[in-house]
Amino acid sequence: MKKSLYFYFKILMLSAVFCLLGISVGCSTEFIEPFDFGGLRYEYELVSHSDGKYIVITKHIVSETDVVIPDSIYGIPVREVADSAFAGDMGIKSVSIGKNLQTIGGRAFSECTALETVTYDNGLYQVGEGAFYGCTSLKSFARTVSPSDISSSTAGVIENAAFYGCTALKSVEFMQNTAEIGDYTFSGCTSLKSVKIPQSVSKVGRGAFYGCKSLVKIQIPDKLSSVGGRAFAETQWLGSQKQEFVTVGNGILIQYNGKGKNVELPARVRQISGAFAGNRTVESIIFNTNLRVIGDMAFMGCTSLTSVTIPNKVTAVGDEAFCGCSSLKSVSFGSGTESIGKNAFKYCDIVQIYLPRNSAAHKYCAANNLDYSFNDD
Numbered sequence: 001m002k003k004s005l006y007f008y009f010k011i012l013m014l015s016a017v018f019c020l021l022g023i024s025v026g027c028s029t030e031f032i033e034p035f036d037f038g039g040l041r042y043e044y045e046l047v048s049h050s051d052g053k054y055i056v057i058t059k060h061i062v063s064e065t066d067v068v069i070p071d072s073i074y075g076i077p078v079r080e081v082a083d084s085a086f087a088g089d090m091g092i093k094s095v096s097i098g099k100n101l102q103t104i105g106g107r108a109f110s111e112c113t114a115l116e117t118v119t120y121d122n123g124l125y126q127v128g129e130g131a132f133y134g135c136t137s138l139k140s141f142a143r144t145v146s147p148s149d150i151s152s153s154t155a156g157v158i159e160n161a162a163f164y165g166c167t168a169l170k171s172v173e174f175m176q177n178t179a180e181i182g183d184y185t186f187s188g189c190t191s192l193k194s195v196k197i198p199q200s201v202s203k204v205g206r207g208a209f210y211g212c213k214s215l216v217k218i219q220i221p222d223k224l225s226s227v228g229g230r231a232f233a234e235t236q237w238l239g240s241q242k243q244e245f246v247t248v249g250n251g252i253l254i255q256y257n258g259k260g261k262n263v264e265l266p267a268r269v270r271q272i273s274g275a276f277a278g279n280r281t282v283e284s285i286i287f288n289t290n291l292r293v294i295g296d297m298a299f300m301g302c303t304s305l306t307s308v309t310i311p312n313k314v315t316a317v318g319d320e321a322f323c324g325c326s327s328l329k330s331v332s333f334g335s336g337t338e339s340i341g342k343n344a345f346k347y348c349d350i351v352q353i354y355l356p357r358n359s360a361a362h363k364y365c366a367a368n369n370l371d372y373s374f375n376d377d
Contacts, residue, residue: 041060041061042058042059042060042061043057043058043060044056044057044058044073044078045058054076054077054100055072055073055076055078055079055080056078056079056080056081056082057069057080057082058082058085059082059085060085060086060089063092064092065091065092065093065094066093066096067092067094067095067096068095068096069095069096069097069098069101070098071098071100072098072100077100078101079100079102079123080101080102080105081101081103082105083105083106083107083128084105084106084107084108084110085105086109086112087107087108087109088112089109089112090111091114092109092112093114093115093116093137094115094116094117095109095118096144097118097119097121097124098121099121099122099123101120101121101123102124102125102126102154103124103125103128104126104127104131106128106129106130106159107129107130107131107133108128108131109132110131110132110134110135111134111135112135113134113135113136113137114137115132115135115138116138116139116140116168117138117139117142118138118140118141118142119142119143120141120142120143120144120175121143121144124156125154125155125156125157125175126156126157126159127158127162128159128162129159129161130160130161130162130164131159131162131163132162132163133161133162133164134164134165134166135163135165136165136167138163138166138168138169139170139171139191140169140170140172141163141171141173142173154177155179155180155200156174156175156176156177156179156200157179157180157181157182158180158181158185159182160182160183160184161182161185162182162185163185163186163189164184164185164186164188165187165188165189166188166189167188167189167190167191168191169186169191170192170193171192171194172186172195174197174198174201175198176198176200177198177200178198179200179201179202179203180202180203180204180205181197181201181203181204181205181208182205183205183206183207183208183228184205184206184207185205185209186208186209186212187207187209187211187212188210188211189209189211189212190212190213190214192209192214192215193216193217194216194217195209195217195218195219197218197220198221199221199222199223201224202221202223202224202225202226203224203225203226203227204224204227204228204231205231206228206230206231206274206296206297207233208228208231208232209231209235210230210232210233210234210235211233211234211235212234212235213236214236215232215236216235216236217237218237220249221249222249223250224248224250224252225250226252226293227249227254227273227295228273228295228296229273229274229277229296229298229300229318229319230274230277230296230297231254231273231274232254232255233277238254238255241255242257243257244256244257244258245257245258245265245266245269245275246275247268250271251270251271252269252271252272252273253265253269253271253272253275254273254274254275255275256275256276256282259281260282261281261282261283261284261304262284262286263282263284263285263286264285264286265286265288266288267288267289267290268290269288269290269291270291270292271291271292271294271295272291272294272295272298273295273296273297273298274295274296274300275298276298276300277297277298277302278300278302279301279302280301280302280303280304281304282304282305283304283305283306284305284306284307285299285308287309287310287311289311290313291311291314292314292315292316293316293318294310294314294316294317294318295318295321296318296319296321296341297318297319297320298318298322299321299322300320300321300322300323300324301323302324303324303325303326303327304327305322305327305328306327306328306329306330307328307329308322308328308330308331308332309331309332310332310333311336312334312335313334313336314334314336314337315337315339316337316338316339316340316341317337317339317340317341318341318344319342319343319344320341320342320344321341321344321345322344322345322348323343323344323345323346323347323348324346324347325348326347326349327349328345328348328349328350329349329352330350330351330352330354331350331352331353332353332354332375333353333354333355333356333361333375334356335356335376337359337360337361338360339360340360340361344364345368345370350370351371352371352373353365353371353372354372354373354375355374355375356374356375356376357376362374
């Protein structure tokens with residue numbers, strides 16, 4: 001009887017706190033007393049916004065084998081697991097995520113080396129940076145509802161290195177509305193054999209599947225518009241592609257298998273993503289008129305490349321695009337270049353750069369103390 005009275009007294013007290021918090025929109029607070037959910041004990045914050053209240057689980061008190069993230073706490077939906085909330089807990093073997101959870105924070109379950117399975121429901125749309133980093137026993141990340149039951153229209157993202165080094169990972173079910181897969185998200189997942197990237201995905205980050213040595217089958221969306229450098233490098237799938245120019249999505253060149261010294265890009269190529277990295281044979285490249293982006297690591301380490309003329313329609317030169325091109329002596333920029341990435345021409349012995357006055361290339365060269373001449377006089 002005393003226990004029952006205490007339970008109702010606690011609910012009344014919490015309800016009073018909730019009401020008080022309701023007059024302070026946008027504020028958040030942390031309850032001192034943890035929530036007890038079927039033996040699981042969590043610390044959490046109540047966040048109040050103009051569109052209502054929600055709960056963020058910030059820490060677990062007692063280590064359990066099977067972790068359940070509840071749908072709600074005292075009627076308030078649980079929407080987030082905070083950064084590092086369960087990080088380093090070596091006792092967790094499974095995680096079941098409630099239907100209201102939207103965000104798994106950065107490194108939330110990192111280094112949980114005994115964790116084997118994660119199931120999630122229809123609310124999830126963000127998996128934070130390094131969320132499952134180093135979970136070396138993790139075998140599956142799976143949805144508990146069918147795609148037709150998912151009601152959320154929010155674009156989803158799996159952030160950088162979310163599953164980095166999950167060497168036991170064999171299967172992944174992406175959130176239906178996933179729009180972006182971050183840098184090195186699945187890098188080093190050596191047990192992953194097959195991946196179906198949803199049609200909703202428009203961007204795959206650099207090194208996203210790098211080193212997934214067992215990956216033999218990848219289903220890639222036709223409308224994929226951006227792929228980071230070396231996204232599929234060191235996979236069996238890419239190694240099995242024998243065509244001279246390997247393209248995916250909307251004309252993205254990810255691998256050049258040719259042997260020629262002088263290369264002319266086919267018309268279908270709109271973006272180059274790490275395709276020539278490490279090629280020591282190519283001496284010259286003729287870009288097509290459809291090319292728009294010379295992406296990350298496009299020609300990195302092409303030690304025989306001597307000159308480059310970037311067409312007017314190319315808008316971006318990515319990070320490390322020509323890094324390590326030690327024989328590169330001449331670069332000519334067109335009028336359309338809007339951005340040049342970090343270390344784009346690092347470790348290049350460029351004698352002369354030709355560029356339009358007051359262009360992005362002009363600013364880049366001035367900032368990096370590179371010699372240049374104007375080609376629009």
